[in-house]
Amino acid sequence: MADKSIKKVAVIGAGVQGVQIAFRSAVYGREVSVFDIRPDMLKSADTRVKAWLEEYGKAGRLDGAESERAYARIRYFTSIEQALEGVDLAIEVVPEKLELKKQVWEQIDRIAAPETLLTTNSSSLKSSSIYTNVARKDRTFNLNFMTPVKDDLVEVMWNDRTSEETKTLAMGFLNDLKLVPIVTRKEIKGFSHNRVWRAIKKETLKLWSQGYCDYEDLDRAFMLEFSTAFGPFGLMDIVGLDVIRDIEISYFNESGDPTDQPPRALIELIEAGKLGVKSGQGFYKYPDPAYRSRDWLYKVPPADIG
Ligand SMILES: NC(=O)c1ccc[n+]([C@@H]2O[C@H](COP(=O)([O-])OP(=O)(O)OC[C@H]3O[C@@H](n4cnc5c(N)ncnc54)[C@H](O)[C@@H]3O)[C@@H](O)[C@H]2O)c1
Incomplete structure (x- = not known):
């Protein structure tokens, strides 16, 4: 062979x-x-x-x-x-x-x-x-x-x-x-790169669902800081919110740690049929999510310092 x-x-x-x-x-x-x-x-x-x-x-x-x-x-x-x-x-x-x-x-x-x-x-x-x-x-x-x-x-x-x-x-x-x-090289739940993404996902879901910060602000911060085309919530929409829920449940099933459970606010979006890109709406509306616009990203146009 x-x-x-x-x-x-x-x-x-x-x-x-x-x-x-x-x-x-x-x-x-x-x-x-x-x-x-x-x-x-x-x-x-x-x-x-x-x-x-x-x-x-x-x-x-x-x-x-x-x-x-x-x-x-x-x-x-x-x-x-x-x-x-x-x-x-x-x-x-x-x-x-x-x-x-x-x-x-x-x-x-x-x-x-x-x-x-x-x-x-x-x-x-x-x-x-x-x-x-x-x-x-x-x-x-x-x-x-x-x-x-x-x-x-x-x-x-x-x-x-x-x-x-x-x-x-x-x-x-x-x-x-x-x-x-x-x-x-050896098994760990969620691999390597994906564990890093999962840590970001868990923390941003927590900050949003517990009312600390708007999901749009969290995405803005991410996009501006790391020069990405979308933030964590935009990416969760792309993956599918039902898929995100299942992944979080699988982490919870392994750890038994209640903080690993998907937040209720995420389940409510899914129950309302908001699954992300595939259903036309999740955190954002598709096919033209707000985060693609420069005005959205900067909230207010940047000051003209010239
Ligand atoms: N969506 C993403 O961006 C993403 C990224 C990385 C990994 N994954 C993983 O990939 C896997 C699939 O995710 P997805 O987003 O494609 O899910 P999905 O729900 O879009 O698709 C799953 C498909 O499997 C089919 N299916 C169900 N039971 C089956 C069976 N017994 N035999 C054959 N087909 C069956 C369903 O009909 C459905 O078409 C999951 O493990 C998910 O965690 C998804």
């Missing part, structure tokens, strides 16, 4: 992240099978892939022939058995719920060829907490793609059973996808 590489991947779960992972993999030459329990998600995945290919075309990142080839590399399946046929790597991208992920991993382990590698795109769950009933433990590890359509960053984390061969194959795959891997 020394000269082996990841040529064909299965993406299990075609939501916000799954489609992006499929898209990135196809653009960089991998064959991709996409499976979701909801056929409507497969349809919407196809629409999103077409839109990104068009964007890449307009930006000069792909010519027409490359775009067609990338499109043809993605195939959609309503049968997980078919989706897993002949794949070198299965990437599970289902919601951040431990029991669900365990169940999907067991299913993949039963169906996929023994040499297929198995990973999760979980934001916070260790692969060793998911692999309990999986035989191929040596072929498992964590990945955490950021926004793979736009960002070149990915986190990768090995567990206590990940074999050296698996590490080599995984790193080769990330290299083929032109990603910059941030490696967490």
Whole structure:
């Protein structure tokens, strides 16, 4: 297996992240099978892939022939058995719920060829907490793609059973996808870079939900200080507030620390259907969130000191 590489991947779960992972993999030459329990998600995945290919075309990142080839590399399946046929790597991208992920991993382990590698795109769950009933433990590890359509960053984390061969194959795959891997060499909940983001998220959610500071001011401060295009609340909208809630719950489930629980104010937004970009409103309204405007950023126009 020394000269082996990841040529064909299965993406299990075609939501916000799954489609992006499929898209990135196809653009960089991998064959991709996409499976979701909801056929409507497969349809919407196809629409999103077409839109990104068009964007890449307009930006000069792909010519027409490359775009067609990338499109043809993605195939959609309503049968997980078919989706897993002949794949070198299965990437599970289902919601951040431990029991669900365990169940999907067991299913993949039963169906996929023994040499297929198995990973999760979980934001916070260790692969060793998911692999309990999986035989191929040596072929498992964590990945955490950021926004793979736009960002070149990915986190990768090995567990206590990940074999050296698996590490080599995984790193080769990330290299083929032109990603910059941030490696967490031994398991810790939430990886490395993502733990830093989580600390920011937890603190800003606390300051806002307990009435210390407006979320817009917290975002402004962040954007001005670190020269970013959005602040923590803008980013939470992009990720999806329901996904944020699930991640916080997963931290709480592990620590038992009440301060790790998602604040009530966040749950209320979700209950009101405000899920962020995907529902048209979260902390901000979309498609043109206030934070994109210079007037919003500066609150008042900067003084003319010339
Ligand atoms: N949204 C983000 O920006 C982001 C970033 C990093 C990591 N993540 C992680 O990626 C994972 C997925 O997040 P998402 O935002 O794409 O979620 P999502 O809710 O948008 O998509 C999840 C998809 O999984 C499907 N699904 C549910 N059960 C399934 C099953 N048994 N088999 C196959 N498909 C199933 C759902 O129908 C849905 O389409 C989570 O673990 C999340 O924490 C998300």
